[in-house]
Amino acid sequence: MEGSIRCSANYVPLTPITFLERAATVYQKTPSVIFGDVSYTWPQTRQRCIKLASAISQLGVSPTDVVAVLAPNVPALYELHFAVPMSGAVLCTLNTRHDSAMVSLLLKHSKTKLLFVDYQLLDIAKGALQILSKTTSSKLPLLVVILECGHPSSPHTHNAEETLIYEDLVAKGDAEFEVIRPKDEWDPISLNYTSGTTSNPKGVIYSHRGAYLNALATVLLNEMMSMPVYLWCVPMFHCNGWCLPWGIAAQGGTNVCQRNVTAKGIFDNIFRHKVTHMGGAPTILNMIINSPPDVRKPLPRKVTVMTGAAPPPPDVIFRMEELGFDVTHSYGLTETYGPGSICTWKPEWNNLSKDVQAKLKARQGVPHVGMEELDVKDPKTMKSVPADAKTMGEVMFRGNTVMNGYLKDLKATQDAFKGGWLRTGDLGVKHPDGYIELKDRSKDIIISGGENISTIEVEGVIFSHPAVLEAAVVGRPDDYWGETPCAFVKLKEGCNATSEEIIQFCKNRLPRFMAPRTVVFGDLPKTSTGKVQKFVLREKAKALGSLAKNISRL
């Protein structure tokens, strides 16, 4: 329209860096980060991040270079979520369960210039650099060691000659460093490698725009007022902690960091710091509900828990709420900056039985306020499935909080966006009220005698057995049926159950063809984000051979 001018007065590329600048002005005395007895305020965190950004620049890191971190949820990892973008570089958070070989692969793929590593993971990092030195002629990334926060002379000390120390960088950085802002909000802010349950990890690119918008959306879907107290259980290396390192700054909240996640640590921190919000995969919820009574503490107030990464079994939700937690279920992928949908609670559900409520909460729900659309579609025709709670299709997202693409893998990006939507590879149905419910990963679904079996549904039933701690179901190849359901079950300590009991329990609650034919007891293999590695279980199930062989021989 005539009379408009776009200039610095009215147009600023969206970036979460803004949140930190603002928090330092607005929330001057609010604790920003707490870790054991160490506590910072927002102006201190801002100052530390500016100095760190300056130090990163001084080390020769240029805008759009990648800076990687290998660390658990310690304060340094929080600070790097701001300091790295403030230096113009791209933050790559690495999974702390990776071995040296995988770390070296990712450093090479991302051309990392600088690697921050927690002192406990130093051997992994050194091993990775050693491997890297043999496979590349490029300059190796510089190493910066993060010592124990608040203990400058950590016992696990280093050779000062060969490595840089995190706190030295903070100390020497220029407090007057001019923060580098993105020129375009579409510029990358971070790189998140997918957990890679099957193939080689892919580097998911997040933009400043997406991070800003998802941070605000996540604040809203967590029902966070200003100054929340957030307990970090979700690893920040996973989807940048669902964008909450940025979101907590937007609301001037307090980040309670923990090196390790234990039930005792969770209850102690909630009690001590009056935690208002936390998040975690169902594994964390499981840890809480199965914790011994002596580590439990009464909650000073209701704690809102966002769960995700895997659909929470209704029984887990139900028991969390008995303990005073308010569980909200969110769903998303690394490709959607973490949460993309939420099972928004409806007031009309308040009067339903607790059991039905827990089942409703396990749905993946509706897109959050930052996501444009969520749909279940036929992946070939791209037509929406009818909202009949029965017809399965592929779950797809579309919106500003979907990744820019996969680093150096245009083909994979094109495949993921085919038809103008992000294809999740998850199968689901749409309920008449528009809420979606996941039935399975495309590759996890069991097809037995032509019938689709949702492994999530079978797992949900097994979970409700009182002796069961964890359960996962995969297809076992079968000469007659194609596949039959095979359950892997971990029992609670001191509890007993036989295969026959579990199978009968399922037959009483499910169509008979959905009940597992086989039950294997033992630990479940998992990724660092708490997802069961079903490809490992499928290998195991395959090794069991076909049940039908005997039948067909009859």
Added chain:
Amino acid sequence: MEGSIRCSANYVPLTPITFLERAATVYQKTPSVIFGDVSYTWPQTRQRCIKLASAISQLGVSPTDVVAVLAPNVPALYELHFAVPMSGAVLCTLNTRHDSAMVSLLLKHSKTKLLFVDYQLLDIAKGALQILSKTTSSKLPLLVVILECGHPSSPHTHNAEETLIYEDLVAKGDAEFEVIRPKDEWDPISLNYTSGTTSNPKGVIYSHRGAYLNALATVLLNEMMSMPVYLWCVPMFHCNGWCLPWGIAAQGGTNVCQRNVTAKGIFDNIFRHKVTHMGGAPTILNMIINSPPDVRKPLPRKVTVMTGAAPPPPDVIFRMEELGFDVTHSYGLTETYGPGSICTWKPEWNNLSKDVQAKLKARQGVPHVGMEELDVKDPKTMKSVPADAKTMGEVMFRGNTVMNGYLKDLKATQDAFKGGWLRTGDLGVKHPDGYIELKDRSKDIIISGGENISTIEVEGVIFSHPAVLEAAVVGRPDDYWGETPCAFVKLKEGCNATSEEIIQFCKNRLPRFMAPRTVVFGDLPKTSTGKVQKFVLREKAKALGSLAKNISRL
């Protein structure tokens, strides 16, 4: 970064239209709009807006054409905040206190194609068209009459031959109309004419991007969880109701509409609909605290009240809180989509005396989460003033929630953005904690004997006098001092006070040179948004002549 693709899967122009689409899916049974006994749900509101958008298109309105509305806070005005943008057009909300001459001027300036008018304001609109027919050869805007909501055969009926009826448009619109989304988020969504206390009104252009971001920011600064119940006292024609028509949809809240704002209506609606949030200029707060006891009702829960448009006198805030309201003070201009800053409450202020608390709350504070920067600067050098609570400078904003510009007035846009910041024309100081406090409009400040006198400070003191209902201070020309403070005061019903008492009251509480020399009793002239029209008072003060004439003759 290599591997990125920008496409419909991951890039969607930001627009508040998204909020309505989502609310209709997520909040299916939540009341969207309530007006007396009429109530709609979110899916109904969406359906009505789509049909209305279709009808607007069918009437020949093209994208970027202007559609104007002249109506109080009735449901139609709410719906038009979505329906007009959904037709691709630009919404222009007109002040209901304008006369036909002003309306005709604005219709002409904006080249309005379609004018919606509430039946009670039909004469104004017809008068405006009549004037317009004499001054332009272009086609006159079509008129659509909004009858009383829920009363299709309103007594104030119309000549069906000559005008269109709002509900007919809704009824006849195409339910399958494909909503028009902005191609670029920078595209205009609305046009807001400034209230024009001094010069000709200017048409402030809002973008889809700014409206989206300010709506989310406003939700956050109002501390709104999902499904708030919002009572409409702020006119939606003023800065698009501070962007809350869009914000309430984002949170799936309920809009309680009222045709007129009265203390009785406010208390009745709060009680009946369990209102959680409302907003209003200090005039509205005044109306509440001075309401007769028989219209008051106990609040079912704490009601958060956002006040703005003029700095609230501490005493008003104090007495609102005694009644159970929680007052938050926000500051902004039409040019900043309404609220641009907020006086964020600090936990450390909780232990101060109520009196000091109220004074702190009257500060304009810090930028909200959608605004990039707020500063007090020397308007010539553009240097920030020291944060000493004393040095005055011009208040300036910078960020995505600053207007695109003034329609067809590039010169005015350039002046407003000179130096890359929005110049507000307000004078203020910065406190050591970074919070800003308004001292005056540049043109309102009194300069007496070389000393700056903040009229806001003097008004605050007069307000705290128990007999005073309203007060405004302007400069009275003076041959000796340049100017002296002249107070215009309206007393509460049944209360008495003399000029001498008011002057002495001020001398006891302020530096003597700041106390008014003159006090005039009577009603105060106001704009429709509750701002006192100081230019009218200045004329009156001028007419009084100089006090010093007599002195200089001695």
